[in-house]
Structure formats: structure tokens, C-alpha cells
Amino acid sequence: MEQNKKSAGQIINEKKFLILEIIIVALITAYMLRGTYPSLILCFICINTIAVTGLDILFGYTGQVSFGHAGFYAIGAYTSSILSIKLGIPVVISMIIAALVSMFFGFVIAIPASKLVKHFLSLLTIAFGNMVYIFLSVTKDLTNGFSGILNIPNLNLFGFRFKSNQSYFFLFAAVAILVLIGKKRLIHSRFGRALIAVRENPHAAAGMGINVKYYKVMAFALSALLTGLAGAFYAHLIGFISPDGFNNNQSNVFMTMLLFGGIASSFGPLIGSTILTIVTEVMQGFVRYQMLLYAIFILLVLFCMPNGVSGVIANIKSRIAKRKGKKVEPRA
Template identity: 30%
Template sequence: MADADSTPLASVAAKSTSRSAAARPALSGTRLSDRWRLVLVWLVLLIVPFVAPNAYLVSLANMMLINIILIASLNLLVGYGGQISLGHAGFYGLGAYVSGVLNVKFGLNAWAGLPAAAFLTGLAALVIGIPALRLRGLYLSMATLGWNAILVVMFNRLIDVTGGPNGLLGVKPFALGALKLDTDARQFPLLWLVSFVVMLAILNLLSSRIGRALRAVATNELGADAVGIDSFRTKLLVFVLSAGMAGIAGSLYVHVNQYASPDTFSVSNSILLVVMVAIGGSGLYWGPILGALIYTAVPQLLLDYEDVELMLFGLAMIVVLLVAPGGLAGLPAVLRRRLARRRPL
């Protein structure tokens, strides 16, 4: 088996990790300010339902909040952990179908389905991760891609359970007593709160001992092992946490849309999620917000160009990556460095 450093995907991950490490502020004295920035950003987001001119824009804001959870969870694994997974949309779909099926087939309410989706998705990641994370680079990517493909086949073939290609119908929304959260405006506060909690949890994780161990493993796995860090256990823990967060996003998705289709969770969407991590800023805390914004808004802007939507989307992504190879969230740091070089001594 080839060494991880000899594969193209592994070299990209290593370069992304080194760039993000340079762009990331030191842990001491910065996390508090990051928390205040997070609070400020989410307070600004809170006014969206009041200023949006129509329900359609509120629905897009809802999807963006779900996508923030999804992309932030993948950024934790790919950007900070240096592990390239092409199966994240599969975990997203598993969370959606677990919560949706428990609701439709077993009468479990959405509030119970949310933790069940996170737990069972994390459990599936544990089972898959034990053998898969012993692989490196391209081989790990192939293993996770295969896992995603298997899930899509199951979503399509288990017709009596999942609804098959026609999708899972009849999913009930979240409810507070007799009040059903079945409109965009009513759903927004729930998605706003859950996405805030997830982003805060990721921030706390990154500043913890586990976060420091994760960075060490991503930078130099052999060196991390040499100083007493169990690199395999660290990678497995983050893989499970990342999948569990994707399961939360899937549960929110299915109860907000009251429907799930296998097409939403395809391998191509997993690849696109990795691209969104890179565009937003791999290994940068604020990158997923920018990635989610692009992931949500650009397809809507290209609806009038359905025949060439994929080509235009691809070209747009190439341009962004050429202009900002470290991601959009890394642009301010790049501009500051360039301005510093031009200043006279």
C-alpha cells in the first residue's frame, strides 16, 4: 500500500492543513473573542425572518443553517483532521431516514428522532470507521465513497421502509405542544438555535485537549504517536462526532421539508460538500458559514440555466479556488500579509 503522503488527495489535505494552521490564531486569548463573534453573527442572523421580503428567502435561510451544520461537521474531519471523507452526504441521509422512518413507521415524534438520528449515525460511523480509518489518503476516500454508494442503494431498494426512489412521504414537522413548526418562519428559530449550539460545540472542541490532539495528528501522525497521543482513537472519535453532527442536520432536514429523497444524499453531493469546505476555507472556523452560503445560494441563482447549471457551478468554484486557494475565510489574512509586504520599512 502506498504511503499517505504519496497520494494526490493526501498532499492536498496536508497543504490545506498547513495553510489553515498558519491562518488560524493561537488558542490562548482568542477563543473568547471567537465566541463573542459567534454570538454577534448569530444575533444578526436572528433578524432574517423580520427583514426578508418573502417566505422563500426565509426558507433559503433555513436551508443555509442546516448546511452550516453539515459543512462545519465535515470541516472538522477534513479541515482540522486531515481525513478526506467522500461519504458525508451518506451520513446526512442516514440521519434523515432514521428520524423520518421512526416518525412515519413507528410514530416517534421529531424531538425523539433528532437524538436517535445523531446516535445511530454516530454508531454507524464507529462501525465503518474502525476498519476504514486504518487506511490513509486515497484509500480512505475510496472506502467512504463506497459506504455512501451502499447507503444510496439501500435508500432506493428498501421501498417498504424508505419509500424507494419516490422518497419518504408523510414526515411530520417539529411541534411545541399543539403548535406545529410547519412554516418557514416557525422553523427558523429552531434551526437558528441548533446551528448555534453545534458551532459553539465545535469551537469548544477545538480549544480542548481533543482539538489539540486532532491538530497534532493532522500535522504529523507519527510525531503525535511519539508524544503519547493515540492517533487512531483521535481520528475515530472525530469521525464519529462528525457523522453524528451530519445526522443532526439530516434529522432537521427531513422534518423541515417533511420529505426525503435518495437523490439528495448521493455520492456527487458528498464530493460537492468537500468542495464547499475548500471554498469556504478548509480548517478555518468561519469557512463553513461561507461554504454553506455558496452551497445554498448558487444553485438558486442558476435555476434559469438548468441545462448548464453544473458547468457554471464548476467554473465558479474553479475561479474562487484560483483567486483564494486557502478559501474565502482565509482571504483577510492573505490580504493583510500582502499589505504588510508592500509597506515601506
């Protein structure tokens, strides 16, 4: 009995920081949900977390760099909007189809991308993002060009119509949590271990019998699926989309969020999305300096926080654990 009580006490001590963090986040979230605009910021945080998690699977765990994820984001947003408006398909179904369409394009891009590395892969993804942007700009009959698509319908789920930012937040937060949990379980599975092996040394992974091309393609497709779903969420939340919201700057924003939060970490996408979304909203009066701000964040990561904010937090926990004489599990 005494040993059981002692082990229970140790578990409580180990989890007390996590419990405290959850309480603080819950209180801040509850306070922000009182207002319409703060609730919108929370929705953006959840949407960005989903998209950046997809990018983390691709870049953080597989080592494939992508600066064209705004293309998948746009495909998800426009596909869901067009299906729901022009074909009258229910929003829930149109969102699922949009995510699958993004996944399909992820497969298409992944086939040549799996043979490329470093700057060659970066150039391919940048070209893909630009192609999607140009397509959306010139196909006025389908996308209305730069005029954009207006009056995108709200989500209706089981008879409940999502009208307010607060109602959308609870849906997006639930999906974001499921995505983060799913990513963690995926990374600790056989599939995830194969992704990490490909990232560390693709030649050694191939020598161990791992189909490197297969796992690269699957990572790209899964990443595109999540980013496309995030784009569909964004379209139906805002009710208006145009090509200007899906240019190269958006791809850079996703990458900056990932790097600042910390690649290949459980909560890196959430941390990076939260901080940069709030900073972006606060700096709305300095829109022309937005990319300069992101460049500063990237330089900060490169020189001061190579593992991002999550790495800094992990180092702090490691030092605390060492003082208490406990072992700390290494990061993936």
C-alpha cells in the same frame, strides 16, 4: 482609569468590524424572513452549515478526506422520518436517535478508515455513500424506493408546532450557532489539539503518546453525528425525501462548501454554505450544469484562494493590523 479607558477603546476598535458584520447580517436576515422562499433559503444555509461543520472537524482538523457524507446525511433523514411516521415517536426524539444512528455508522466506517489515507480513504467513503444510496433505492418496503417518503411530520417542541419556514429558521439558526461555538471550544481544548497534531503528522503524534486511531475514530463519529442531525432537520423541514437527494453530488456539494469557505476556520462552513446555497438557488434554471459550477468553485479555490474565503478575509485583516502595528494570531 485612563489606562482602563484606553484598553476599552482598543477593544471597541478591534471588535467594530465584527459588530458591523453582525448588524449587516441581521438586517439582511430580517429582510429575507419577510418571505416564505427566502426563509427557506436561510433554513438551508443553517442546515448546510451544521453538516459542513461536521465535515470540517473530520477533514479540516484531522486531515481525513470524505466524499461520502451524503450517506450520513441520508441516514439521519431517513431514520428520523421512519421513526416518526411508522413508529409514532415524537419528532424531537426521532431526530436525536437519527443523529446517534448516524454516529454509530460513523464509528463503523471509521474503524477501517482510520488505517487508510489519501485516495484509499476517499474511495472507501465514496463506496459507503453509494452503498447507502443503493440501499435506500432498493428497500421499497422500508424506504419506498425512488417514490420517497411523503408527509413527514413537523417538529413539535414543548407544545409549539413548527409549521412555517420562519419558525424553523430560528431553531436551525440557534443549533448552527451552538455547533459553531462548540466546534471552536472543542478545537481549543486538549481534544482539538490532539486532532490537529494527528492532521499535521500522525507518526509524530503517536510518538508523543497520542492515540491516533482513537482520535480519528472520534472525529469521524462526531462528524457523522452533526451531518446526521442536519439530515433529520432537512427531512422534517421539506416533508419529503427520496434517494435522489442523497447521491454523490450531495457529498461533493458539502466538500465544495467547505473548501470554498475555508477549512479549519471558525466561520468557513458558514461562509461556504451561505455563498454556495444562494448561488445554487439562483442557478436553479441550470441544474444540469450544477456540478460544472461546483468544479469551477473548486478550481477557484485551488488556484486563487487556497484557504478559501475565510483565508482571504484573514489576509485582509492581517494587512490592516500590520499597518496599525498590531500582532495577528495565526490560524489553527
